[in-house]
Structures are given as structure tokens and as C-alpha cells.
Amino acid sequence: MTLNHTAPVIEIEKLSKVYQKSRTETIYALKDLDLSVHPGEIFGYLGPNGAGKTTTIRLLLDLIRPTHGRAAIFGQDVNQHSVALHQRIGFLPGELNLWKNLTGRQVIQYVARVRGGVDESYVRRLSERLQFDPTLRVRSYSSGNRRKLGLVLALMNQPELLILDEPTNGLDPLMQQIFNEMMLEIRGEGRTVFLSSHILSEVQSICDRVAILRNGELKAVETVTNLTHVDFRWVTVRLQQPVQPNQLGSIPGVSDISQTEGGLRLRLVGDFDPLLRALGPYYVQDMRVQEPTLEEVFLAFYGNHNAVHAGQVEGRVS
Ligand SMILES: Nc1ncnc2c1ncn2[C@@H]1O[C@H](COP(=O)(O)OP(=O)(O)OP(=O)(O)O)[C@@H](O)[C@H]1O
Numbered sequence: 531m532t533l534n535h536t537a538p539v540i541e542i543e544k545l546s547k548v549y550q551k552s553r554t555e556t557i558y559a560l561k562d563l564d565l566s567v568h569p570g571e572i573f574g575y576l577g578p579n580g581a582g583k584t585t586t587i588r589l590l591l592d593l594i595r596p597t598h599g600r601a602a603i604f605g606q607d608v609n610q611h612s613v614a615l616h617q618r619i620g621f622l623p624g625e626l627n628l629w630k631n632l633t634g635r636q637v638i639q640y641v642a643r644v645r646g647g648v649d650e651s652y653v654r655r656l657s658e659r660l661q662f663d664p665t666l667r668v669r670s671y672s673s674g675n676r677r678k679l680g681l682v683l684a685l686m687n688q689p690e691l692l693i694l695d696e697p698t699n700g701l702d703p704l705m706q707q708i709f710n711e712m713m714l715e716i717r718g719e720g721r722t723v724f725l726s727s728h729i730l731s732e733v734q735s736i737c738d739r740v741a742i743l744r745n746g747e748l749k750a751v752e753t754v755t756n757l758t759h760v761d762f763r764w765v766t767v768r769l770q771q772p773v774q775p776n777q778l779g780s781i782p783g784v785s786d787i788s789q790t791e792g793g794l795r796l797r798l799v800g801d802f803d804p805l806l807r808a809l810g811p812y813y814v815q816d817m818r819v820q821e822p823t824l825e826e827v828f829l830a831f832y833g834n835h836n837a838v839h840a841g842q843v844e845g846r847v848s
């Protein structure tokens with residue numbers, strides 16, 4: 531028997547979910563989604579509120595049924611094999627609302643017993659690492675502590691695939707850092723992570739690829755490296771003599787020039803040469819180049835996309 535090691539962990543084809551919005555109106559919470567997630571990658575599923583992230587995750591876990599389309603995990607249809615698949619998946623729901631009268635420890639013990647095969651010392655290490663206090667009742671946990679409990683529950687049986695709905699939501703920056711380290715270790719073990727977020731900067735340092743979803747439709751799937759290289763860079767130049775932004779005139783590929791403390795900051799599309807030539811008469815003390823953040827790339831994809839290209843065209847024609 532030959533094993534195909536590159537077979538996707540998650541394979542989604544034309545997956546759609548229609549909801550009845552009102553008596554007469556329906557909406558596509560998810561429309562014709564095609565997506566594959568590969569073994570050993572951290573995949574970021576990004577989109578603003580209402581984009582369809584939770585809907586996708588609920589479909590993957592067979593908590594809701596699709597209107598049409600299909601999804602498979604580890605090559606098995608999620609509707610037909612959900613019980614077996616759940617054994618191999620760690621799931622963090624967007625909101626943990628169950629078991630309010632139990633303590634964190636009781637919840638963990640209960641879930642561990644149901645699942646079986648959970649290593650107690652591993653659970654202890656997880657709780658310590660997340661600085662999670664298991665002695666309080668779930669109802670009294672802050673949202674961040676509920677998220678930590680959810681993470682312990684999702685991670686404790688060391689699943690091959692983690693599906694995490696907004697895992698960093700409510701975590702303070704230190705905890706986010708710890709979470710990131712944990713995810714990178716999980717990837718190092720060859721396991722796969724699918725996580726949703728609406729804050730790109732929170733996940734860009736750990737994700738291999740990200741998908742951008744809006745209004746139920748997939749807008750882009752890219753490696754983080756590629757996304758941070760699209761379209762433009764921010765360039766900050768410090769010139770010896772003071773120069774006002776409008777003194778530079780129009781430079782092909784350059785837009786959004788502004789005066790900052792570090793010097794003139796501008797947005798550059800395409801080659802550097804036109805900018806370097808325009809700076810020829812000046813003494814350049816310093817020049818820094820910054821990739822756009824995913825947040826900016828995200829804005830460039832939606833809404834501002836035209837503005838990015840308008841800047842580009844304006845620079846070229848004038
Ligand atoms: N049970 C439901 N009945 C009707 N509409 C629903 C239902 N669940 C979700 N929706 C709608 O489907 C769309 C997608 O919702 P979803 O919860 O998947 O978004 P999301 O990307 O997870 O958003 P958020 O970032 O706010 O969590 C929204 O317009 C939402 O109002």
C-alpha cells in the first residue's frame with residue numbers, strides 16, 4: 531500500500547450554507563467554498579465579522595449540515611464519519627458556554643473521561659503553560675480564562691488536527707505569544723492547525739497560508755510570505771535638507787507621501803528606480819523599506835483595492 535503523504539488534511543468542495551434571513555429573504559453564510567489545507571501547516575482563516583468563518587468551522591465539525599457541497603477531513607466525508615473524525619480533531623468553539631456550574635478542573639476531568647487516553651501530566655503542563663487556574667467555576671471565568679479552558683480542552687488529547695475558532699480572541703499579548711509558541715511546536719510535530727481570526731496581525735507571524743473570506747465568499751488564499759509582498763511597500767527616506775512632500779513632484783509608482791518623524795514616508799508600487807532618480811538631487815541620509823502589514827494588504831483587497839491601483843496609475847501617467 532502506498533501512502534500519499536501530501537493528501538490534504540481538509541478538503542472542501544463547493545461548500546455552501548444558506549440561511550433564512552427573514553420570511554422572504556435568504557443569505558449565503560457560505561458560498562461555493564473550495565479550499566484545501568495540507569498536513570503540517572498552520573492555516574489562517576480570516577475575515578471580518580459575519581464573513582462565514584464560524585459557519586465553515588461548524589460545517590467541518592458536522593454541527594450543521596451544508597445546503598450543498600462537501601467537505602472531507604483525513605479523506606473522510608465529514609457528514610458520514612463525524613464520530614470517528616471528532617476523535618482526531620481538537621476543537622475550540624468561538625464561545626464556551628457549557629458547564630457553567632462546574633469548575634475548570636471538573637470540566638477537564640469530565641471531558642478527559644469521555645474522550646479517554648488523555649495524559650494527566652500533559653494536561654497539567656498545558657494548564658501551567660497557559661497560566662490557567664482550574665479551581666474556579668466556569669461562570670466566574672473572564673473571557674480570556676474561558677478561552678484558556680477551551681484551549682486546554684482542544685489540545686489535551688494531542689490531536690492530529692486542531693480547528694480553532696478565534697483562539698486568540700480575549701488573550702492578552704503575553705498569552706498570545708505563548709499561544710503562538712504552542713502552535714509552532716504543534717506544527718513542528720507535523721500536526722495541522724486551522725484557525726480563524728479577524729485580526730490579521732495576530733496570526734501573520736505563525737500562519738503558513740491565509741484565506742480571506744468576506745460575505746461568505748473566498749477572496750484570496752495566499753502564503754503569508756506572498757501576501758506581504760503584494761502590490762506595495764512603505765519606504766521612509768530621510769533627506770539632509772527639509773523637503774516638503776509636494777516638492778518631489780509625481781514619481782511613477784509612488785503615492786501617499788507624508789512627512790513623518792523618520793522622514794518622508796511613501797507608498798511604492800513596482801521598481802525603485804524612478805524613486806531613486808527623483809531623489810537624485812538630494813542627499814539621502816537613510817532609507818527604510820517596510821512590507822505592508824496583512825492588515826494593509828487586507829484593506830487593499832477590499833474597499834481600498836481601487837485606491838491602491840489609482841495611486842499606481844496616477845503615478846505612472848502623470
Ligand atoms: N443560525 C443562523 N441563522 C441565520 N443566519 C445565520 C446563522 N448563523 C450564522 N448566520 C449568518 O451567517 C453569516 C456568517 O456568520 P458566521 O457566524 O459564520 O460569521 P463569522 O465569520 O464567524 O463572524 P464573527 O467574526 O463575527 O464570528 C452572518 O451573516 C450570520 O448572521
Ligand SMILES: [Mg+2]
Pocket residue numbers: 583584585624695
Ligand atoms: Mg465567528
